[in-house]
Amino acid sequence: MEMLSKKATCKSHGQDSSYFLGWQEYEKNPFNEDRNPLGIIQMGLAENQLSFDLLESWLARNPDATMFGSNGGSIFKELALFQDYHGLQTFKTELVEFMAEIRRNKVRFDPQKLVLTAGATSANETLMFCLAEPGEAFLIPTPYYPGFDRDLKWRTGVKIVPIHCSSLNGFRITKAALDEAYDEALKLNLRVKGVFITNPSNPLGTTMNQDEFNHVISFAVSKNIHIVSDEIYAGTVFDSSKFTSIIEAIMDRNLEKTDIWSRIHVVSSLSKDLGLPGFRIGMIYSNNETLIAAATKMSSFGLVSSQTQYLLSKLLGDKKFTRHYIQENQRRLKKRQQVLVSGLQSYGIPCLKSNAGLFCWVDMRNLLSSNAFEAEMELWKKILYEVGLNISPGSSCHCTEPGWFRVCFANMSQETLNLSIHRLQAFVTSNGDGNYQNQKLSTRISRRNSLVVS
Amino acid sequence: MKLLSRKATCNSHGQDSSYFLGWQEYEKNPYDEVRNPTGIIQMGLAESQLSFDLLESWLAENPDASGFTRNGESIFRELALFQDYHGLPAFKKALAEFMEEIRGNKVTFDPRNLVLTAGATSANETLAFCIAEPGEAFLLPTPYYPGFDRDLKWRTGVEIVPIQCTGSNGFRITESALEDAYQLARKQNLRVKGVLVTNPSNPLGTALSRQELNLLVSFISAKNIHLISDEIYSGTVFSSPSFVSVMEVLLERNLANTQVWNRVHLVYSLSKDLGLPGFRVGAIYSNDNTVVAAATKMSSFGLVSSQTQYLLSAMLADKKFTKHYIFENQVRLQKRHAMLVRGLKNAGISCLDSNAGLFCWVDMRHLLTSKSFDAEMELWKKIVYQVGLNISPGSSCHCAEPGWFRVCFANMLEETLDLAMQRIKDFVVSTATKSSNTGRSHHLSSKYSARKSLSKWVFRLSFHHDSENER
Numbered sequence: 075m076e077m078l079s080k081k082a083t084c085k086s087h088g089q090d091s092s093y094f095l096g097w098q099e100y101e102k103n104p105f106n107e108d109r110n111p112l113g114i115i116q117m118g119l120a121e122n123q124l125s126f127d128l129l130e131s132w133l134a135r136n137p138d139a140t141m142f143g144s145n146g147g148s149i150f151k152e153l154a155l156f157q158d159y160h161g162l163q164t165f166k167t168e169l170v171e172f173m174a175e176i177r178r179n180k181v182r183f184d185p186q187k188l189v190l191t192a193g194a195t196s197a198n199e200t201l202m203f204c205l206a207e208p209g210e211a212f213l214i215p216t217p218y219y220p221g222f223d224r225d226l227k228w229r230t231g232v233k234i235v236p237i238h239c240s241s242l243n244g245f246r247i248t249k250a251a252l253d254e255a256y257d258e259a260l261k262l263n264l265r266v267k268g269v270f271i272t273n274p275s276n277p278l279g280t281t282m283n284q285d286e287f288n289h290v291i292s293f294a295v296s297k298n299i300h301i302v303s304d305e306i307y308a309g310t311v312f313d314s315s316k317f318t319s320i321i322e323a324i325m326d327r328n329l330e331k332t333d334i335w336s337r338i339h340v341v342s343s344l345s346k347d348l349g350l351p352g353f354r355i356g357m358i359y360s361n362n363e364t365l366i367a368a369a370t371k372m373s374s375f376g377l378v379s380s381q382t383q384y385l386l387s388k389l390l391g392d393k394k395f396t397r398h399y400i401q402e403n404q405r406r407l408k409k410r411q412q413v414l415v416s417g418l419q420s421y422g423i424p425c426l427k428s429n430a431g432l433f434c435w436v437d438m439r440n441l442l443s444s445n446a447f448e449a450e451m452e453l454w455k456k457i458l459y460e461v462g463l464n465i466s467p468g469s470s471c472h473c474t475e476p477g478w479f480r481v482c483f484a485n486m487s488q489e490t491l492n493l494s495i496h497r498l499q500a501f502v503t504s505n506g507d508g509n510y511q512n513q514k515l516s517t518r519i520s521r522r523n524s525l526v527v528s
Numbered sequence: 529m530k531l532l533s534r535k536a537t538c539n540s541h542g543q544d545s546s547y548f549l550g551w552q553e554y555e556k557n558p559y560d561e562v563r564n565p566t567g568i569i570q571m572g573l574a575e576s577q578l579s580f581d582l583l584e585s586w587l588a589e590n591p592d593a594s595g596f597t598r599n600g601e602s603i604f605r606e607l608a609l610f611q612d613y614h615g616l617p618a619f620k621k622a623l624a625e626f627m628e629e630i631r632g633n634k635v636t637f638d639p640r641n642l643v644l645t646a647g648a649t650s651a652n653e654t655l656a657f658c659i660a661e662p663g664e665a666f667l668l669p670t671p672y673y674p675g676f677d678r679d680l681k682w683r684t685g686v687e688i689v690p691i692q693c694t695g696s697n698g699f700r701i702t703e704s705a706l707e708d709a710y711q712l713a714r715k716q717n718l719r720v721k722g723v724l725v726t727n728p729s730n731p732l733g734t735a736l737s738r739q740e741l742n743l744l745v746s747f748i749s750a751k752n753i754h755l756i757s758d759e760i761y762s763g764t765v766f767s768s769p770s771f772v773s774v775m776e777v778l779l780e781r782n783l784a785n786t787q788v789w790n791r792v793h794l795v796y797s798l799s800k801d802l803g804l805p806g807f808r809v810g811a812i813y814s815n816d817n818t819v820v821a822a823a824t825k826m827s828s829f830g831l832v833s834s835q836t837q838y839l840l841s842a843m844l845a846d847k848k849f850t851k852h853y854i855f856e857n858q859v860r861l862q863k864r865h866a867m868l869v870r871g872l873k874n875a876g877i878s879c880l881d882s883n884a885g886l887f888c889w890v891d892m893r894h895l896l897t898s899k900s901f902d903a904e905m906e907l908w909k910k911i912v913y914q915v916g917l918n919i920s921p922g923s924s925c926h927c928a929e930p931g932w933f934r935v936c937f938a939n940m941l942e943e944t945l946d947l948a949m950q951r952i953k954d955f956v957v958s959t960a961t962k963s964s965n966t967g968r969s970h971h972l973s974s975k976y977s978a979r980k981s982l983s984k985w986v987f988r989l990s991f992h993h994d995s996e997n998e999r
Contacts, residue, residue, distance in 0.1 A: 077754075077791070082658040082822035126605045133596065133604060140594050140835075142587070150587060151580045156806040157647075157799075192646050192808075193611075196829045203683055204536040208662075229657055229683070229826070300531075337531070345611075352610040352834030354646075368536035372683070375650045376830035380806030381594075385835065 139388035165387035192376030217471035268300030277480035279428030309347025312408035417495035439477030593842035619841035646830030648797035671925035722754030731934035733882030763801030871949030893931030
């Protein structure tokens with residue numbers, strides 16, 4: 075008899091993919107400006123480290139938020155005992171207002187329709203448990219976040235069928251692609267329960283446009299299926315006016331009073347906007363009462379620490395702060411993105427035009443030895459081991475065309491970003507030469523390192 | 529096509545059970561000493577509120593721990609970014625040592641074999657996912673914690689087959705009960721993957737004896753199955769015999785590093801011992817590397833907030849504090865337990881002899897109108913609505929015999945416990961009086977009207993059998 079379950083012994087957690095392998099290599103040889111200047115620079119982690127100073131100064135001005143209140147005793151006990159899966163009311167109230175603020179208040183959210191979860195990871199899995207039986211499927215546009223293979227499929231038994239998007243139109247979702255994906259699912263005998271979009275997109279860094287909304291919404295209406303919109307990057311849009319939430323899109327089309335309204339579900343988190351992935355704050359928002367009731371109970375398996383809910387209720391309750399933070403954070407992200415884009419462009423590496431996210435979708439097709447995923451892997455390994463940059467190959471994101479890479483720009487200092495651009499430049503230059511020799515390259519890199527560091 | 533999944537629309541979350549319904553009634557009419565003195569007293573919540581003062585004074589003396597600072601330096605950034613599912617090393621080390629302390633240092637725990645989860649709720653579900661396929665089964669001794677029906681079965685598709693324990697031997701696990709359960713599973717075509725025990729037991733409040741532990745180890749050895757020992761109450765053992773973990777028994781039998789060693793897994797949490805259910809700190813401990821690896825990845829779905837990991841790593845690393853806390857907390861638990869036992873005895877009600885937990889397993893069989901679960905429900909409703917106490921009926925814990933109730937003692941003030949005891953006493957007396965003489969209702973009401981807080985519903989007791997809903 076099998077001692078452990080298939081889930082425990084299989085590879086469905088997807089963690090043998092290159093996305094995670096690159097991470098491991100980085101862990102073995104991590105770049106450090108002083109201690110390991112030749113180490114691997116982590117550019118595969120979509121984290122936002124640009125605005126901690128703003129949070130730190132707020133914390134310094136508001137010690138009560140972490141000290142369990144000015145009347146230290148009473149708040150502590152109350153929080154220590156608080157395990158209600160409906161969540162701390164004050165926190166949920168502030169959270170929905172923060173979410174509305176990010177959406178320029180074009181959408182208002184009702185805290186009663188919000189379920190708190192331990193991160194978006196938990197929110198996404200919970201939604202799958204609620205919306206689909208094992209063996210049923212969701213359609214997801216490629217390229218997509220590698221973690222979805224684990225989060226949506228592993229323990230739920232739900233299947234993913236890709237909606238293939240192509241560089242020919244900037245990876246935008248087309249009606250044809252949706253129909254093809256649906257047909258593919260039928261061919262595989264899979265019942266489709268919904269479409270899962272990430273908006274803004276990871277790894278593309280783009281926000282959905284009106285055409286795409288038209289296609290996805292009409293499609294979901296006609297097939298009578300759900301739309302899950304993971305809006306975890308909503309706060310990273312450089313220009314708020316360019317972001318439209320799925321809820322706004324539905325309202326713009328006057329569909330609130332129709333069936334589809336109860337088949338729209340939004341996922342979000344404070345991990346990307348506020349840069350707090352360690353605090354595990356995620357959420358599900360839906361107008362479907364049955365779903366909210368079920369998801370609330372399921373959140374028992376991943377509740378948010380009450381200590382953390384309290385801290386965030388105070389932080390988000392400071393509207394002056396949040397307004398300033400949102401703006402300033404977006405400004406810094408835009409600036410960083412421009413550094414990366416222009417840096418890459420200056421030696422012939424284009425990026426997909428993007429307006430959000432913590433990364434760029436970089437076009438390195440010109441550097442491939444052939445138009446194949448083997449060549450992409452070959453290039454990725456060179457960049458990882460020889461150039462010393464951990465970036466994410468498009469294949470790990472299920473991209474249908476080889477040669478694209480996701481490169482993060484917000485999880486390091488400005489100097490480190492500059493260094494990584496220089497390293498890549500050296501690599502590209504030598505690659506173009508055709509006289510590529512490992513030794514020469516590393517000498518060039520170390521010389522450049524000393525140039526940059528000094 | 530069905531819009532939502534069966535999981536979302538069925539009742540497998542088990543939350544229609546009386547365990548949760550009593551909770552709801554309490555929410556509608558909660559007792560408050562000042563604002564609602566005739567309200568329902570919550571005795572169905574296994575929480576410990578006895579030692580917060582100790583935690584609060586530690587916090588006041590150690591502001592770094594909650595303030596994101598270490599030796600005055602800000603570590604906010606580091607913590608905000610920390611989402612490694614291997615957990616904060618300092619916290620795991622401190623937690624492993626805390627667990628050793630609770631077990632009298634008779635066993636050692638390697639922090640690398642510890643997986644952090646958002647509460648024991650998450651730990652138990654994760655272990656079920658790792659060990660069993662949908663449709664396979666775990667054997668659980670009855671009575672058991674009502675939440676298991678949700679935690680072990682709901683999303684996993686795993687089944688529970690009860691190991692029936694009875695009051696005739698103090699609800700101890702016997703070899704025949706184990707074998708009967710195994711055969712019952714086979715008859716139902718369920719493949720048994722393991723046994724799950726809660727030690728100390730919820731709702732019994734008893735710690736498993738060495739004999740029971742040995743029996744369990746032999747059983748899982750022979751059947752080649754797993755044993756999960758949920759030791760969430762291990763720190764609440766307040767009198768002898770001292771707590772014996774199944775790990776200790778394995779060591780005694782020289783089973784370290786054998787196959788059976790790899791099939792025993794612990795679940796732990798800080799919700800009961802430290803009284804911190806809101807912070808969602810749970811853990812799985814296993815000697816099986818595959819289980820640890822899989823459970824670690826699964827913990828992505830319920831990680832512990834790094835803010836909380838840091839606070840607790842500092843607190844648990846303070847060995848002087850933890851030693852004092854464990855001891856003092858147990859002293860207070862013992863005192864409360866004695867109070868409840870005494871108060872019930874005063875009302876002619878006995879409890880199962882227990883030395884752990886935050887509750888007593890109370891024998892109210894003699895108050896039943898008949899030896900049936902209907903009568904138990906009838907009695908339970910009277911106690912909730914008329915006496916004003918939310919206690920948990922044995923049927924909600926899958927007890928094989930009607931008439932037993934779990935009554936919590938650590939989640940309220942001493943005065944409130946006193947009041948609860950008084951209410952019970954009055955109820956028992958009036959029930960006895962009523963059954964012996966139905967014509968003295970006037971006398972009864974004048975006798976009790978002096979006790980303002982009790983008069984309303986005692987008066988009702990004299991006349992009505994049905995539950996009162998207007999409060």
